[in-house]
Amino acid sequence: MGKIIMVASGKGGTGKTTAVANIGAALAASGSLTVLVDMDMGLRNLDIALGLESEVVYDFTDFTDGRHSLDDVLVKVGGRENLYFIAAPQTRPAAEIDGEKLAVLWERLRERFDFCIVDAPAGIGTGFAYASSGADEAVIVSLAETAALRDADRAVSAFIKNRETQDDQKKQKEDNSDKKNSENSEDTGENKPADSEPQKRELEIKLLMNRIRPDLIEKKLMPNIDECMDMISVPVIGIVPEDEELIRASLSGRLAADEPLSSAGTAFSNTARRIKGEHVPIMEFKRKSFFKKLAEAFKK
Ligand SMILES: Nc1ncnc2c1ncn2[C@@H]1O[C@H](COP(=O)(O)OP(=O)(O)OP(=O)(O)O)[C@@H](O)[C@H]1O
Numbered sequence: 078m079g080k081i082i083m084v085a086s087g088k089g090g091t092g093k094t095t096a097v098a099n100i101g102a103a104l105a106a107s108g109s110l111t112v113l114v115d116m117d118m119g120l121r122n123l124d125i126a127l128g129l130e131s132e133v134v135y136d137f138t139d140f141t142d143g144r145h146s147l148d149d150v151l152v153k154v155g156g157r158e159n160l161y162f163i164a165a166p167q168t169r170p171a172a173e174i175d176g177e178k179l180a181v182l183w184e185r186l187r188e189r190f191d192f193c194i195v196d197a198p199a200g201i202g203t204g205f206a207y208a209s210s211g212a213d214e215a216v217i218v219s220l221a222e223t224a225a226l227r228d229a230d231r232a233v234s235a236f237i238k239n240r241e242t243q244d245d246q247k248k249q250k251e252d253n254s255d256k257k258n259s260e261n262s263e264d265t266g267e268n269k270p271a272d273s274e275p276q277k278r279e280l281e282i283k284l285l286m287n288r289i290r291p292d293l294i295e296k297k298l299m300p301n302i303d304e305c306m307d308m309i310s311v312p313v314i315g316i317v318p319e320d321e322e323l324i325r326a327s328l329s330g331r332l333a334a335d336e337p338l339s340s341a342g343t344a345f346s347n348t349a350r351r352i353k354g355e356h357v358p359i360m361e362f363k364r365k366s367f368f369k370k371l372a373e374a375f376k377k
């Protein structure tokens with residue numbers, strides 16, 4: 078059974094789509110069968126990040142509405158082994174999505190792929206709820222700034238709350254069907270194990286810090302990672318630097334994860350390895366130069 082990971086943020090423009098494309102490409106390159114699902118309804122752009130804008134014909138509502146098969150809505154990402162994509166509808170509002178049919182989509186993807194990475198819309202509204210509805214794990218992307226971190230914290234709380242609501246609804250459904258069965262079979266319930274509470278699913282929520290600038294941290298113009306961690310109590314799965322190479326790569330239709338010289342690409346690839354359970358130390362961006370150390374030594 079595969080794993081569904083939602084990539085979300087409270088604040089917009091933190092780098093979710095960039096993270097989904099790069100982490101997805103790295104997972105696929107490492108041999109994991111991966112599907113990337115754009116859930117940013119109306120504002121989709123994961124297709125552009127993957128260079129697929131002219132290849133998208135169907136979106137996930139074509140499957141959830143029963144018009145097309147899963148194979149029809151899956152797009153193979155050209156030139157990449159193991160990587161598939163499903164588009165978001167361009168016009169349809171999130172309010173019109175049928176939650177039960179979406180649950181079927183998540184189950185089918187879980188059966189078929191090792192990883193399903195979901196690109197959530199910014200914020201914690203209806204779109205976020207749908208994007209999180211099948212997720213086993215969440216990666217919350219934030220910038221190192223107070224507003225983004227506070228919104229990231231809200232996204233964490235919203236994910237936990239959605240999960241609790243889903244679990245309660247599931248339990249209620251199970252209780253109702255148990256009740257029906259026992260009414261039909263006159264079962265007294267005596268044979269039921271005492272601890273028949275459904276197992277609470279383990280919640281995995283991680284923080285991905287993006288567009289980090291060591292030069293600004295050094296000048297105390299950006300909070301450092303420890304200061305960020307004081308604002309949000311979620312473990313970090315990756316720290317991605319601001320990287321011009323990433324912008325250069327995307328302008329020429331490539332991904333940073335493919336560029337050995339891109340520090341952001343390396344950070345995204347390392348994040349993918351951590352997602353797979355590998356122990357990869359968090360990258361140190363910039364060591365103090367020899368001359369700087371020397372100057373500091375003379376100051377003492
Ligand atoms: N590490 C990085 N270094 C430089 N630029 C970056 C980095 N990460 C993201 N960007 C740039 O930031 C912009 C926003 O990124 P992206 O579209 O991935 O954000 P998003 O969170 O998906 O936005 P939205 O909330 O609108 O969906 C893009 O132009 C992207 O190229």
Ligand SMILES: [Mg+2]
Pocket residue numbers: 093094095117122196
């Ligand atoms: Mg996006």
